[in-house]
Amino acid sequence: MIDHDILIIGGGLAGTRAAVEIARMNPSLSIGLIAKTHPIRSHSVAAQGGIAATLKNADPTDSWEAHAFDTVKGSDYLADQDAVAILTQEAPNVVIDLEHMGVLFSRAEDGRIAQRAFGGHSHNRTCFAADKTGHAILHELVNNLRRHNVKLYDEWYVMRLIFEDNEAKGVVAFRIVDSQLEVFRAKAVMFATGGYGRVYNTTSNDFASTGDGLAMTARAGLPLEDMEFVQFHPTGLYPVGVLISEAVRGEGAYLINAEGDRFMATYAPSRMELAPRDITSRAITYEVRAGRGINYQDGSAGGPVVYLDLRHMGREKIMSRIPFCWEEAHLHLGIDAAEQPIPVRPTVHYSMGGIPVNTDGRVRSSATGLTEGFFSAGETACVSVHGANRLGSNSLLECVVYGRRTGAAIARYVEGRTLPSIEVSRYLQEAKQTLQALLDQPGQYRIQEIRQAYQDCMTEHCGVFRTEAVMQEGISQLKALQQKAEQIYLDDKGTCWNTELIEALELRSLMMVGEMILTSALNRRESRGSHSREDYPNRDDGTFLQHTLATYGPGGVALNYMPVVVNQFEPQERKY
Numbered sequence: 001m002i003d004h005d006i007l008i009i010g011g012g013l014a015g016t017r018a019a020v021e022i023a024r025m026n027p028s029l030s031i032g033l034i035a036k037t038h039p040i041r042s043h044s045v046a047a048q049g050g051i052a053a054t055l056k057n058a059d060p061t062d063s064w065e066a067h068a069f070d071t072v073k074g075s076d077y078l079a080d081q082d083a084v085a086i087l088t089q090e091a092p093n094v095v096i097d098l099e100h101m102g103v104l105f106s107r108a109e110d111g112r113i114a115q116r117a118f119g120g121h122s123h124n125r126t127c128f129a130a131d132k133t134g135h136a137i138l139h140e141l142v143n144n145l146r147r148h149n150v151k152l153y154d155e156w157y158v159m160r161l162i163f164e165d166n167e168a169k170g171v172v173a174f175r176i177v178d179s180q181l182e183v184f185r186a187k188a189v190m191f192a193t194g195g196y197g198r199v200y201n202t203t204s205n206d207f208a209s210t211g212d213g214l215a216m217t218a219r220a221g222l223p224l225e226d227m228e229f230v231q232f233h234p235t236g237l238y239p240v241g242v243l244i245s246e247a248v249r250g251e252g253a254y255l256i257n258a259e260g261d262r263f264m265a266t267y268a269p270s271r272m273e274l275a276p277r278d279i280t281s282r283a284i285t286y287e288v289r290a291g292r293g294i295n296y297q298d299g300s301a302g303g304p305v306v307y308l309d310l311r312h313m314g315r316e317k318i319m320s321r322i323p324f325c326w327e328e329a330h331l332h333l334g335i336d337a338a339e340q341p342i343p344v345r346p347t348v349h350y351s352m353g354g355i356p357v358n359t360d361g362r363v364r365s366s367a368t369g370l371t372e373g374f375f376s377a378g379e380t381a382c383v384s385v386h387g388a389n390r391l392g393s394n395s396l397l398e399c400v401v402y403g404r405r406t407g408a409a410i411a412r413y414v415e416g417r418t419l420p421s422i423e424v425s426r427y428l429q430e431a432k433q434t435l436q437a438l439l440d441q442p443g444q445y446r447i448q449e450i451r452q453a454y455q456d457c458m459t460e461h462c463g464v465f466r467t468e469a470v471m472q473e474g475i476s477q478l479k480a481l482q483q484k485a486e487q488i489y490l491d492d493k494g495t496c497w498n499t500e501l502i503e504a505l506e507l508r509s510l511m512m513v514g515e516m517i518l519t520s521a522l523n524r525r526e527s528r529g530s531h532s533r534e535d536y537p538n539r540d541d542g543t544f545l546q547h548t549l550a551t552y553g554p555g556g557v558a559l560n561y562m563p564v565v566v567n568q569f570e571p572q573e574r575k576y
């Protein structure tokens, strides 16, 4: 057994920012940070467009209240407004702090941090490092881990949360290089395990975004919040789905259909291409359905994509402000975006829901109760600052603001606490059996086969538009696939770098998360933010101005609801 005062699972922005805060507050605490990738390879490194904060460098009339209002309106009024106030008030401070750590932000002419426009934001407030913002921030944070003596366990896969009597006590993990199993014990455990984009067949997320932290939390009998809200980013590069950042539209690119029209004029005349993502993704889907999409190969009408057109922006601006997007289009499709439009369509991008936490990152046990020793932040958590739809550049901000707050709360929490007792042999034995059963299974299906069928099922039955009948069908297909997943077989029986074994465990996470998404979505009989029901096209504040809490149990998924904190902005109709 390995002991630390604090265990952090996940080396992205949220986990590393929390670790730095704990070490700053109390350098004598021992912190273990476990990640299945190297921290630098966490999905945070791929973040492109930027991080929002009212520094007022580009626009002196901006204010945290305006940022808060934009965030709440963007969320379709489902965000908790106390959490949003903290997010937006602390934003300038955390960005300056990152700069002091050494993050190289892009500059305005006068030398101050530059700020660009972003979807759903009423002022230019997104700070950035070209279109490689996540890369710039994560590298500095990981360097700071070394400075603060945080013990890194990279390429260790956490397979179970040890949670007894409402208290998190540690985790069970195995080292990928040699399959060594280990119990880790701590006074507090934090999950910063990122999103679940791989639940769908087309996503901007990395291969590690499989929702493991969510599945482990659900398996411990704890609820997950607002899982029905899945963000589709409007501009995934066709056909792979990798992201073409919103920064490209922030810098002035157009969306055009087969008729050459800037069709956003029909859907969001005041914001055009910079409408929030849910609205823009729906607009693209409507255009494609109406036959105004484009066949990328020959440019004819009736195809599955629309064009993102940068040609009027000029090569110099493209190469200085959004070079990575140019590189991506060039790498994957051989396109020179200064000369040719880029084919795009919506791609699964972000998880608004997650592990329910309070504004100190303490995980909730129910609508009214809190767990002991269990914390979470970042994309895997739901403090609810994004409600039903996240605004671009608010996620990096959430990771940093709530990573820091959660780190501070943990440092205070562990003071005076002792290490819990754990029956180590029992947990090791169970984990060993789980792995051995997978290795010994004489099944008939390959993992890839089942995963593909499952991702197609989720994409088809719980996508941009949803209806009762389609989701019911999705649930029955999912059940059948879960049965089949019990009959997968593994070719690799070895103990050295057995990635097939990890994929088998990840498949379980994906399926658990998908079931939570579908069940939560089925019961929300309204349209709000990213959750767009064709059979219930209106928002219904009377019944559904509430957070969903979905709890997994032997009898299936049970749903409860929790009030939304509305203390600053009364819900209004959402128009742009």
Ligand SMILES: Cc1cc2nc3c(=O)[nH]c(=O)nc-3n(C[C@H](O)[C@H](O)[C@H](O)COP(=O)(O)OP(=O)(O)OC[C@H]3O[C@@H](n4cnc5c(N)ncnc54)[C@H](O)[C@@H]3O)c2cc1C
Binding pocket: 009, 010, 011, 012, 013, 014, 015, 034, 035, 036, 037, 038, 039, 041, 042, 043, 044, 045, 046, 047, 048, 049, 050, 051, 133, 134, 156, 157, 158, 159, 192, 193, 194, 195, 204, 205, 206, 208, 209, 212, 213, 243, 349, 350, 377, 378, 379, 380, 392, 393, 394, 395, 396, 397, 399
């Ligand atoms: C392509 C792309 C571009 C984006 N651009 C922006 C942007 O410009 N602005 C913005 O605000 N947001 C952006 N986002 C969203 C934002 O980047 C993410 O929401 C955020 O970085 C998530 O950080 P995180 O720390 O929560 O998780 P991640 O960075 O995803 O890290 C998760 C960590 O958990 C570890 N982990 C997971 N499961 C296990 C397990 N079982 N065992 C051990 N370790 C585990 C992983 O190894 C990893 O270290 C973008 C997202 C994508 C995909």
